[in-house]
Amino acid sequence: MQFVELVAVIAVLQFFFFGFMTGQARRSSGLKAPAISGHEGFERMYRVQVNTLETLVAFLPALFIAAKYWPTILVAVIGAVYIVGRFIYWRAYVSAPAKRGMGFMVSIIPTSILLALAFVGIILSLVGI
Helix, strand or coil: CHHHHHHHHHHHHHHHHHHHHHHHHHHHHCCCCCCCCCCHHHHHHHHHHHHHHHHHHHHHHHHHHHHHHCCHHHHHHHHHHHHHHHHHHHHHHHHCHHHCHHHHHHHHHHHHHHHHHHHHHHHHHHCCC
C-alpha cells in the first residue's frame, strides 16, 4: 500500500507545484489578484493548475478504492502514469495549448482505468467473488 500512498502524495505535491508555478506566472505577468485573465502566460498556467485540481477529484478516490481490491503495485503504476501525464499536459499547455491533448489523455486514461477497477472491485466484492 505504501506505493499507492506515495503516488497519492506525489500527485498532491505536483498540484502544489503547479500552484507555485501559477504564483510565479502571476508575479512575472504583473497581473494583480484577484484577476485571472489579461495575460496569456498566466492564464495558461492557471488552467493547468485548475484542470489538475479537477482531475484530482476523480483520481485520488479511484486510486485508493482500486488499491483496496487489486494488487497495489499495479494500481501504483497506473497512478504513476497519471502523474507523468499531468507533467506532459503542463509542458504542452504552457508552450502550445493546442498540443495539450496528449498530456490530457495520458492522465485521464489512467484515471478512467482506476475508476473501472474500483467499480469492478466493489461489484465483485458485493456478489462475493
